[in-house]
Amino acid sequence: MNELRNEIDRLENKEFSDDFTIIEGYMPVVLSAPHTMNQMRDDGTIKASEPYTKALALYLQKRLNCTCFVKNFDTGIDSNSEKDEEYKNELIKYIKRNNIKLVLDLHGASLKREFDVELGTLNNLSADYSTIKELKEAFIENGILKVNVNNPFKGGGITKKVYSETLVDVIQIEINRKYRDLNISNFMLLADALEKFIRSFMEK
DSSP states (O other), X not given: OHHHHHHHHHHHTOOOSSSEEEEOOSSSEEEEEOOXXXXXXXXXXXXXXXXXXXXXXXXXXXXXXXXXXXXXXOOSSOXXXXXXXXXXXXXXXXXXXXTOOEEEEEEEEOTTSSOSEXXXXXXXXXXXXXXXXXXXXXXXXXXXXXXXXSSSOOOOHHXXXXXXXXXXXXXXXXXXXGGTTSOHHHHHHHHHHHHHHHHHHHTO
């Protein structure tokens, strides 16, 4: 388990030089991790990073040979806001060029949240009902039982833009911190559930 912990930490601490990084794979699935750094809000306060969303995206990319988008630096615009900016624009271009079928937008939630995982789908508009149902079931089957849908988060700017400009399923996934950086066993339950779901999705 220590070796696995070290590998996940290595992925989380991996450094990139560009504002955001695209690691391509052959599977038509994209994982998005836009909140890996502290960001300055318009009012001057700091929006804290969402630890281990980066490690999760990179780990699953290696396991599945899918594509991941990872934002590395604060560009002055939150990519999950509804403002026009490069991360979302490049994501849309990539989806259209590569016949992508599924986008999972990974986010971190506080320990104070009552859910383990929450799925934002614009009130079930941005993904097929069967996709949402199967993702929820994948978490529950792995012992991640408190799965909310569109409560309290319905999906942000990334979900809205992908939904409005493409025909792919897109789901924002909010992950309680207890399934990210605090417990490697919990992290692996989460990662395993997502891997099983994505493999099943691609078999349709």
